[in-house]
Amino acid sequence: MPACPWEGFFSPVWLKRWADAIPSRFSCRRFSGPATIDEQSALAYTAARVSLPGLRLALLDCDGNELFIPLLLFPRIEYARQYVAVIIDSAAENAQLHAGISGEAMVLELAAMGLGSCWVQGNFRRSAVDIPLSPAERILAVIPYGHPSQKETRERRSRKPLRALCLDKPEGWPNWAFQAAEAVRVAPSAVNSQPWRFSRSGNTLRLSGRGFGNVNYGIAALHMECAMHALPHAWRFSSDGKGLLLTNKEDT
Ligand SMILES: Cc1cc2nc3c(=O)[nH]c(=O)nc-3n(C[C@H](O)[C@H](O)[C@H](O)COP(=O)(O)O)c2cc1C
Structure with a gap:
């Protein structure tokens, strides 16, 4: 499987700065x-x-x-x-x-x-x-x-509820997985399609969905990376090549 070159590529300081900017982006x-x-x-x-x-x-x-x-x-x-x-x-x-x-x-x-x-x-x-x-x-x-422009309305585009993006129930997830998926939920996507789907197994959160690998999934990966800025973690592609796996190394 190809490596994930964004792992460790951005400094935690930069990731924290971008995580803080997520709510103000539109x-x-x-x-x-x-x-x-x-x-x-x-x-x-x-x-x-x-x-x-x-x-x-x-x-x-x-x-x-x-x-x-x-x-x-x-x-x-x-x-x-x-x-x-x-x-x-x-x-x-x-x-x-x-x-x-x-x-x-x-x-x-x-x-x-x-x-x-x-x-x-x-x-x-x-x-x-x-x-x-x-x-x-x-x-x-x-x-x-x-x-x-002052005239820019800053109207927030509507978003699907997190549950609609999850293949299992997010209510039982640990906080880090919830935060990572929530950071993606508010991310921009082409025609606001929000194609991302999440599932969690143990200390690993899987990102997949329709058109996996296109630009929307890169945007999602960056938002997850921002949400994880303070936690040791690792990325890899799933063995079927249809998803990305984010593992929290601290969640045993
Ligand atoms: C990959 C991508 C392509 C987009 N293409 C266009 C576009 O061609 N024209 C446009 O007006 N907005 C485009 N958008 C903006 C989306 O419509 C917008 O992100 C989405 O409706 C959510 O709204 P928000 O970004 O204000 O949260 C694009 C967004 C993404 C992520």
Whole structure:
């Protein structure tokens, strides 16, 4: 089974900072202004530091009207001047999973800095992303960011109850497993699909679900990693390759 390169990759200090930012994150689609030069240089450092193998995060400027495609049933993205291009090497192993982990690390760092952002995988023009790509690379998603507009409603999107995401009853789970699953429940997902499913056996929590391995599962893994920042733990892929196993080494 392939190793999990995010294990031990982020410092506990960073994970705690992002765990604290989880409740304040929301998909911000209306901006009042761009990040400042100081904020940009902190973000450039983060982008370089959090990129897992098979992945590149590029900070770029944009004309939001050109990059984003307005769709009838979706909220418009307004006044975005900067974005993160999430670029994957399609030949690399687990590239989408890694993109979810590293991209969400950027999103939570932006939230920790008081900046707004939104994952966008659907309504943007790939041809408007102005960066040279190698033949194996492709743009998986973009993340517009900046200072949130006062008019941004910050309405929380509804979420399924935790029980609906669990294959067994979460009421009997130890606190760490409950906290890890709850951190995922509030995470962003494409069209708010929340495809994740959890089951627990002893000191191990299994993350699986429809489309396992795509970017939504990387986002989930990063939220679980944040929830576990203070506990010794280990990650591995399940033997059928259809799930991720998180083991709490302290829970005997
Ligand atoms: C992988 C991914 C792709 C997404 N793609 C889009 C998109 O194309 N357009 C958009 O407006 N929002 C997009 N979103 C934002 C989701 O709609 C949003 O996360 C979800 O509705 C939950 O709302 P919240 O992030 O405010 O909690 C995407 C989110 C994720 C995680």
